[in-house]
Amino acid sequence: MIQRNLLFFISAFLSVAILTSCNKKELEIVQKENIELKEEVNRLETELSDLKNSGEIRFKQAVSEKDKGNYQEAIQILDSVIEGNPDTPIQKSSEEMKNQIAGLIEEQTKQKEDEYNGVIEAASNQKSYDDSIEVLNSYLKKNPEESYKTKVDEKIKEYKGLKNKPPLELLKSWVTFNSIGNPEARIRLKNITNKSVDAFDVKILTFDNYNQPVNHYLYKENIFSGVSQDIINPGITTGDNYYWTLHGHDNTTKIKTVLVRVHFTDDSVWENPNWSQEVEKQRWSF
Incomplete structure (x- = not known):
């Protein structure tokens, strides 16, 4: 009985040893194949990379x-x-x-430059600053990534500033007297736009040496309406050589001026929306 069990144990042990030996050999074969396969993959990847970079x-x-x-x-x-x-x-x-x-x-650069210059010229030829701004905004919508975007934004900012600013800058107002002693109102002004002006309206407020209003002897107001239709080109300062004789305001020695309206040669018009309020505020004392 003991011999039989011993023989059985030895037989089982030998079977396990043989099986383990077989599995080990198969594992070594698989591992070797994996190594060879990996090397082949690396080689193919290298060839593919070389091909891509050829x-x-x-x-x-x-x-x-x-x-x-x-x-x-x-x-x-x-x-x-x-x-x-x-x-x-x-x-x-x-x-x-x-x-x-x-x-x-x-x-391409030349084409973009020509397009930009064309848009800037088109904006400058509009009859109102709002129209100029609209032209430039339309350009930006079509060309949001353009290299000229910064320049266009600056131009839009400039037009917005001009829109809210009188196109003529009043530099000086003073009174002279003609040969018979009549007072003459003179104003010096500058065209600060890029368009030529061919007319403007002002309200001239008249005062005496006591800084009191000098009313017209008929309608009892110290407001004189002045109109000029001289050409004033962009950037030009003018006014020293023309005047308005202040008939009816004989005691005037000092004046204030309020710009009312400006007409341009392209037939566009700028109007001061607050001129009446400005006149009412300034007319009572110099």
Whole structure:
């Protein structure tokens, strides 16, 4: 009985040993195959990478970027092709394409510059500052990423400032007297716009040496309406050579002026919405 059990135990032990030996060999085979497969994958990946980075493939990528309008990306690819393929036909082709792209960039830059200049001119030819601003905003909507955006934004800001500012800057108001002692109102002003003025209206407030209002002897107000229809070109200061004789305001020695309206040669008009309030505020004392 003991011998039988011993024989059984030995037989079982040998079977396990044989099975373990077989499994170990199979595992070694699988591991070896895995190593070989991994090496093959690495080799293929290297070949694929080399293929992707070959001059011909990279050149085609550059062509694709150029056709899409991505000129800077195309130039970067071509530079790498030129550097990696010296003294080869693909290097020559890459250099030729770089020159072609440079021409396209120059043409594109000129086109954008012409478009910008055209928009600025169109804005300056509008009859109102609101219309000028609308022209520039329309340009920005179509070209939000343009390199000229900063300049256009500055121009819009300028027009907004002009919109809320009188186009004629009143620099000085004073009184002279003609040969028979009649007072004459004179004003010096400057056209601060980019358009020519051909008429303007002012209210002239008359005062005496006591700084008191000098009312007209008929209608009892110290308000004189002055109109000029002289041409005042952009940036020009004028006024010293013309005047308004203040008939009916004989004791006037001092004046104030309020700009009411300005007419431009393009038939546009600027109006001071607050002129009556300004007159009422300033008319009572110098």
